[in-house]
Amino acid sequence: MELVTASREDLPQLIALYRTVTEDMEIRGLDQWHWGEYPTEDMIREDVEKGRMYCEREDSSIVAAVVIPEEQDPEYDSVEWRCGIRPGVFHKLAVDPYRQGKGIGSALLDDVIALLRGRGCDCIRCDTSVRNERAIRLYEHMGFQRCGYLYWYQDNRQFVCFDKLLKRETPILPIRMTPAFRSGKLTPWGGDRLREQFGKNIPEVPTGESLEVSCIPGLESRDPMGRTLPELIGELADKLIGRCIDRPFPLLLKLIDAREMLSVQVHPDDAYAERKENGKLGKTEAWLILDTPEGGGELVYGIRPGTTLKELGEASAKGEAVETLLRKVRVKPGDVCYIPAGCVHAIGAGILLYEIQQSSDITYRFYDWNRTDSQGRRRELHLDKALDVTDLRCSPLPVRVEKSFGIKRVLNEEYFTLDILRSDSEERIPPLQNFGLFTVLEGELTLRWEGGCRKLKRGETCFLPCSTPPLTAAGTGTAALAMPAEHRELRHSVSI
Numbered sequence: 001m002e003l004v005t006a007s008r009e010d011l012p013q014l015i016a017l018y019r020t021v022t023e024d025m026e027i028r029g030l031d032q033w034h035w036g037e038y039p040t041e042d043m044i045r046e047d048v049e050k051g052r053m054y055c056e057r058e059d060s061s062i063v064a065a066v067v068i069p070e071e072q073d074p075e076y077d078s079v080e081w082r083c084g085i086r087p088g089v090f091h092k093l094a095v096d097p098y099r100q101g102k103g104i105g106s107a108l109l110d111d112v113i114a115l116l117r118g119r120g121c122d123c124i125r126c127d128t129s130v131r132n133e134r135a136i137r138l139y140e141h142m143g144f145q146r147c148g149y150l151y152w153y154q155d156n157r158q159f160v161c162f163d164k165l166l167k168r169e170t171p172i173l174p175i176r177m178t179p180a181f182r183s184g185k186l187t188p189w190g191g192d193r194l195r196e197q198f199g200k201n202i203p204e205v206p207t208g209e210s211l212e213v214s215c216i217p218g219l220e221s222r223d224p225m226g227r228t229l230p231e232l233i234g235e236l237a238d239k240l241i242g243r244c245i246d247r248p249f250p251l252l253l254k255l256i257d258a259r260e261m262l263s264v265q266v267h268p269d270d271a272y273a274e275r276k277e278n279g280k281l282g283k284t285e286a287w288l289i290l291d292t293p294e295g296g297g298e299l300v301y302g303i304r305p306g307t308t309l310k311e312l313g314e315a316s317a318k319g320e321a322v323e324t325l326l327r328k329v330r331v332k333p334g335d336v337c338y339i340p341a342g343c344v345h346a347i348g349a350g351i352l353l354y355e356i357q358q359s360s361d362i363t364y365r366f367y368d369w370n371r372t373d374s375q376g377r378r379r380e381l382h383l384d385k386a387l388d389v390t391d392l393r394c395s396p397l398p399v400r401v402e403k404s405f406g407i408k409r410v411l412n413e414e415y416f417t418l419d420i421l422r423s424d425s426e427e428r429i430p431p432l433q434n435f436g437l438f439t440v441l442e443g444e445l446t447l448r449w450e451g452g453c454r455k456l457k458r459g460e461t462c463f464l465p466c467s468t469p470p471l472t473a474a475g476t477g478t479a480a481l482a483m484p485a486e487h488r489e490l491r492h493s494v495s496i
Contacts, residue, residue, distance in 0.1 A: 001104070003111035006053040006065065013062040014044050014055065017094055024097040025132075031157060032129035038153065039092060047092070054115075056108055063099050064108045067092040068115065072125060077452075079148045079161045080224055083170050084123025085451040085469055087163075088116030091126070093135070105138045113166060122170040127159040136160065145235075146225045172239050172465035174438070174447050174454050175232070179255075179461070180219040183207035188371065188379075191259030193352055197291070198255065198459025206259060212461040213253040213437050216361050229463075242434030242466035248281060250484045251416060253437050253461065254355040255290075262347040263368040263379065264300055264326060267360070268389040269341035276385065277362055284415050285357030287337040288480060289398075290441060293350035300346035301337065302327040302395040313387050316366045323367075327395060335398040336410050336418070342391030354439065356482040358415050364389065412485070419481040421473055429464070429471035433483040436464035443477025 006014060022035040033039060047053040047067045055065040072089045081087070090112050095105045116124055127150055128135040144162035152159055179200065183190060187208025194200040194210050202210075213229065214221045220228035227235075229249070238245045267283035268276070289297070303312060307325050315322040326344070331337070331351070339345050344366065347353065364386035368379045401410050401420055407427055411418035421427055423445060429436070438447065439461040447454045447462060449469040454462055456479075464471065464481075473479060 001056040001058065001063075001107060001111075003054050003056055003108065003115060005051055006048050006055045006062075008048060010053075010055060010062060011045060011048060014048070014053065014065055015041055017062055017065055017096060018044060018092070020097060021094040030129065030131055032132055043092075054112075056104070056111070058099075064095045064104050065092070066090050066094070066108060066112060068112060075150055075152075076125065076161075079125075079150065080176060080454065081123075081125060081161075081163050081173060081452065082145055082147050082175075083163055083165050083172050084121075084125075085171060085449065086120060086122045087125050087451070088119060088121030088123070088166070089125045093126070100134070106142060109138070109142050113164075117166050122167045123163055123165055125161065125163045127161045130158045130160050148224060169467075171467045171469045172236055173449070173452060174468055174471070175223050175463040175465070176454060176456070177213055177229075177461045177463055178222045178224065178226075179210040179212045180214055180216075180221055181207050182209040182211065182219065185373065188373065189258055189260040189262050189349075191257045193257040193259075193291075194255060194459075197352065199457065200255075200459065208257055210255040210459075211252065212255060212439060213251065213463060215249040215359055216252065219361075236465070239467040240435065240463075240465045242432075244434045244484055249359050250281075251437065251482065252357050252359045253439065253482060254357070255439075255459065256347065256351075256353050256355055258347040258349060258351045258353075260371075261349045261369055263363075264322065264344060264346045264366040265363050266344045266366065266386050266390050267339075267341050267364065268362060268385070272341075272389055273360065273362055280362060281358045281360040282341045283358050283360040283362055284340045284413070285355055286339060286411055286413070286416070286418060287347070288354040288401075288410075288418070288420075288441075289331045289333050289335040289337070289351065290354055291333055291352035292331060292348075296330045296332045297351040298328050298348040299331055299337065299351070299398075300326045300344065300348070301329045301339075301398070303344050303390070303392050305395065307392060309387055309390065309392065312366075312390065312392070313383065316381075316383050316386070319367065319370060329398060331398050332400075334401050334403065336401055337398050338396055338411060338413060340391075340394060340413075342389055343394040343396070344390055354441065354480055356416055356418055356437070356480075407481070414485060416485055417483050419483075421479045421481060423473055423478075424476050426472050426474040429473060429481065432464055432466060432468070433486040435466050435483065437480075437482045438462045438464055438473075439480045439482075441478045441480055443475065445473045445475040445477040445479055448472050448474055
């Protein structure tokens, strides 16, 4: 069989084919097409006259047909497509019901793909009813991926949208991430501001952490269709994360609501974590302060100068005696705190912050302010390991970030970089270092690229793939852009 452009002489057979397919759908209880509503004779005639109707024959009989327009429908602009900036689309795919099961649909799609590649398209897009199991199986068998939903016709019937890469160089588009949450007993210090200020669908109160971009097992963030970040990495590989594909995913991004003071804690470096924690990454992190109580907030940020490890250990064993050894600093919204492994720290009560860190869940607690749960139990402490990794020399200070329009790099550290973007019209996103994590912190911003856009509200995060097309951020608002540090990645690549 061969895909050919339909002619006026084909109209009787095409009309008969579409009527037969529509009747078969109705017999199967599929509420997708209704003859005379969609499709109609006039629609088929117009498709033929405009040269966008294609068909395949067995001998002299038309056994399959499809419409391939030059441009996609305006309704498709609302779908968060996964890939491509030069899309090809098809509609009204019809296979004679009496010949189904013989590979005609797959052969037809192969020919459609070949035609669109010849036109220079870098991806292919389509949709079908959420109840059309045959079509869904066909598209997924052919390597199409679900991207979102549309509602067609006056009664808003639901259709699922699919796309597929057509070329090796097809870009992957920014991915709006759905976070995982840590809440309840895991974050007894949390509150409800992730919901109140960012509109997060938190599971309960207290909720302390929204894991915006996470590969932590059991706490993976997801794309709009529910695929986890590890699943996306497995599917898209270096097109998603560049040269980071050769090592564990390096970053974890959180929004944190501390209604109460967090435990006094410290994190190990990579070498200690590899020896003592089954090869996990260590944990260096940084905070961008988003909100504090009126007049400012307070953090634990290191140990008072002159304190020895023996003194710290003895005081920690007594509990609240350690409080006199903690170095406390005041912070305001806009401050940035860099916290390398070994730095003792605790987020203060009433602080809302953005955190970028290594992809690690290792925390050693010194002290938890004598908190108890409803059964009177205290949280586990890890004094021996905490003392092992503490760096008493670590006494950094918060850095104040000036508010000015444009994009400014505020951190360029061993494991990650952090840029702050402030826009009152439009700003260009800088070139990505393997991938980027873009989070709107104030206002609303729209990521734009050739042929598409994503509108983001405050508190939403987009994963910017390595292969994403050049981007700008339009609108009035502030965003954070985190990336893995290029020099760290290069050093790793030399060592393997």
